[in-house]
Amino acid sequence: TLHLEYGCPGMKFDYSEAECIRVCSIDEAGSVSKHNEQSDIEKRIRVGDFIISINGVSKSPKAMLASMQCYNIVHLTMKRAHEFVAVIAKPPEGLGLNLSCHPHSSALVVRAVHAVGATASWNAKVGENRQIKTNDYIVSVNREFGDSTTLLDAMHKSELLEMIIARPAEVPHTGPHSV
Numbered sequence: 001t002l003h004l005e006y007g008c009p010g011m012k013f014d015y016s017e018a019e020c021i022r023v024c025s026i027d028e029a030g031s032v033s034k035h036n037e038q039s040d041i042e043k044r045i046r047v048g049d050f051i052i053s054i055n056g057v058s059k060s061p062k063a064m065l066a067s068m069q070c071y072n073i074v075h076l077t078m079k080r081a082h083e084f085v086a087v088i089a090k091p092p093e094g095l096g097l098n099l100s101c102h103p104h105s106s107a108l109v110v111r112a113v114h115a116v117g118a119t120a121s122w123n124a125k126v127g128e129n130r131q132i133k134t135n136d137y138i139v140s141v142n143r144e145f146g147d148s149t150t151l152l153d154a155m156h157k158s159e160l161l162e163m164i165i166a167r168p169a170e171v172p173h174t175g176p177h178s179v
Contacts, residue, residue, distance in 0.1 A: 015061035079168035107137040140164035
């Protein structure tokens with residue numbers, strides 16, 4: 001758990017439609033940068049980390065961010081990202097995924113995985129920690145990063161997709177921290 005004093009946190013968030021918030025960038029000014037300067041490497045907030053709750057509010061990024069506005073000290077529960085690469089040949093009928101393409105997002109969020117399709121076949125072949133699941137973030141497609149529209153365009157252009165998938169790791173970010 002991190003405790004941020006009132007003021008600009010100095011982070012940009014990706015809060016799409018998943019159940020958590022992904023850290024997209026950290027500014028040089030702000031309470032997060034100050035926290036990072038004063039913390040051991042393993043306790044620093046990193047780009048790609050996930051915010052699981054803010055002030056005890058979880059599961060709704062909009063509600064989580066709203067709770068941030070109500071307090072002088074903000075309590076964040078963080079998790080590191082678990083990232084993996086999925087390489088899937090895209091058949092004509094598609095990947096078998098429902099995706100959220102939020103215009104200001106730097107990722108595509110998996111809304112659902114169909115029971116039949118290329119993604120279901122991938123999931124059947126790999127271990128659980130490499131299966132594509134609901135609320136996973138697709139942060140790169142064929143080595144392209146950018147906004148969700150860029151990622152979706154990259155998906156449409158190729159029949160073989162190399163995707164970097166991110167989700168909160170099972171082990172929470174070590175804490176507690178004060179900022």
